[in-house]
Amino acid sequence: MCASLVAATDDIPEVGTYLFTVREPDGSLEEVVLVDLEDGVAAWKNFCQHETDQRLDRGNGAAVRDGRLICPKHGSMFDAETGYCDNGKAAGSTLVEVDIAVRHGQVYLTDDDLEFVGEGGIDDDGSPSSTSHLTF
Template sequence: MVATDATRLTTVDELPENGSFLFTIRERDGSEVEVILVNGGDCISAWRNFCQHETDQRLDRGFGAVMRDGEIVCPKHGSMFDACSGHCDNGKAKGSTLLSVDVTVEDDDIYLTDRTCDFLHEGGIEDEDDDDDGMPSSSSHLTF
């Protein structure tokens, strides 16, 4: 049973099969962090929204993370992270693992159950460094 103070995020049915649900948390130190919720086929998991190779590179840039065959694709370098374990075995992020955020699925509902953070809102952090088209700066942005 999910704790009464857990925050309901969405439902399994509403979670994109090939994409992500983006939300923002506040960590205990007061910092705000973006998180992506993904359906890995065999799991529902949540990860802090940045590539382990280059921490200023967001995996979901506001329109869903790129997913392929149960893996989250870094839009800059193409490294692929297993959606269930967060581990990467290829590309520039090889050998690294995404940082997890605890979520629980009960019936069809998905809850934030990580006691190290608080839910702030759906969507990402307003990034003042974004250029006028709303896209973060990067030399490459893969989409499929």
Template sequence: MPDGAHIADIADVPDVGSYLFTAEDAFTNEQELILVRCDDEPGIEGWVNNCTHENQRLDRGAGAAMRDGEIICPKHGSMFDACSGECDNGEAAGTTLPSVEITVADGSAFLTDDNYTYLHDGGVGDDDPSSTSHISF
């Protein structure tokens, strides 16, 4: 088993879409991160859940929109390669999603990035029992 927190079983990462989870960064800020399928080994990549063009969540809680191996920004339509994070079109052209180091072993994905500490599945605030609204801000 790798040194790192278990995020999800590989079977839980959708073939098209993303697996959303929350981690704490080095400054104790909660940060949304996503896992996506990729054709390159190890078959799963981890990214920060924000478009590089502006602060726009790629996965709003129902999985990131994807097409032909690319993650689509829901605001302007920029498309990021799921394996490299690179964007060559739209408002985010010439940028790359910030990566998150993960390790795939024994059918699971583990957060092995020293800059993050795993907190929980789902987005920021998804574990807050005081909120019953279906609307996120």
């Protein structure tokens, strides 16, 4: 297993998400969000299960309330730790988990099916953006 450094745990906002881009086995790009949990970090593919073209994090952090990621379009709320949604149009579904490991304050992508491309989301030209993850 080859692990790629994604970010330092200090880079993940306490409320919100850290966005990065990966390459799928078919060559397509996909976005992933890191979520700071009380006892670690979770990684989820950045789309709502109700509408897969609806991103949870649109480039400046997903809305997170009471330990849940909120779909900005329909308001479905996904548990940040388990990915499960029990309300709204996505009720009964679970976010797609991405394998990561946290070692010595660093987050590594350990999912054998994905290749780390870069920080940020996918721009319109298909490349990762270089936007900051700071929000005000």
